[in-house]
Amino acid sequence: MTFETWAAFAAASAILLVIPGPTILLVVSYALGQGWRTALPMAAGVALGDFTAMTLSMLGIGALLAASATVFTLLKVIGALYLIWLGIKLFRAGGTLRAEPRTDAASAAKMTAHAWLVTALNPKSITFFVAFLPQFLDRHGDFWTQMLIFEATFLGLAFANALGYAVVAARARSLMRNQRAIRIVNRAGGTLLVGAGIATMAVRSGS
Template sequence: MSLDLWLTFVAASTALLLIPGPTILLVLSYALTQGRKVAVATAAGVALGDLIAMTASLLGLGAIVLASATAFTVLKWVGAIYLIWLGIKMLRSANQAALGDLATAGSMPARGVFTHAAAVTALNPKSIGFFIAFVPQFIQPTQPLLPQFSILISTFVALAALNAFAYALLADRLRTRISRPEVMRWLTRVGGATLIGMGVLTATLRRAI
């Protein structure tokens, strides 16, 4: 892979990752309500989710899912239900999102946060479809594919992890300056509502023809 092509991929990926979406709001919500340690776990989960989705896409799972209506429907509904469930859970815990009760209110082990972030990222069928549409633009068919896949996967996952971690640090920094519990409750509600909306959109996603 040429340096110019790789730099173009880095620029395009960075621009896409900087756009706040449900995953980033999840990172922000956990960072604000549970602190830096859990935020790091969230960022790591996001990286793992992107790694799974991108690797599966490049290994052909994405093509199989898009070619099979049954497989696509199963994955679509699993992802949609999980996103909606997680959004409802965040909404229900919003009233407990207060600075004075961070140690006990709505707390979740870092391992659980890591798993949630990874699942939210990896189970979204749009991730697989996105990688199938996005990555081939940077593949050189005349060159060995495996080295190119390795470079693209490692680059995107590293950028995704850095992006999520940067958002998490920003949220953790803001957390120390926010004194009104209603602000954190509002942010938690926004994150939960966004996840529910993403779940609904995922459920309505149609298989590409």
């Protein structure tokens, strides 16, 4: 794996993570209702959930990689189209962040478990990783080394992102209600996702 590939993966992951999804909505809901104390357990739960979904996805991708080069290439094409579709959907999402404050008393362990379940058991998580990860895998490189690097990178970013959302929601709650700010995030993220998908297709067709 080259440094450029890793940097592209890290940049794309950071863009994707900052886009509010079901997991982030849960993090924000707890933070709005119970303040900054939710930040660490929720971030830990998100990272554990992503670890579960990402590991299952990587193992499946590894099996496809070993079985057929054609199937693996097809998966990468489908993944690029999937990124474009996600980008268009996100661009049209508008500026609403539907996160209602959770005021139910919950221990740190319960919050961590809740975040883990929502993240790991969401079928979209595994679907996303199966579509996203092959874009950066070198079929001729060591699969397990790449898996370790990609997982460590993504999980570190996921933890930091969830922690950041929780802290912002707890300290600057008005920002979470600012439709203009959310709309800007959605449109910027959507544009970048579409660009990433198109760039992936262009690079592949030219290689």
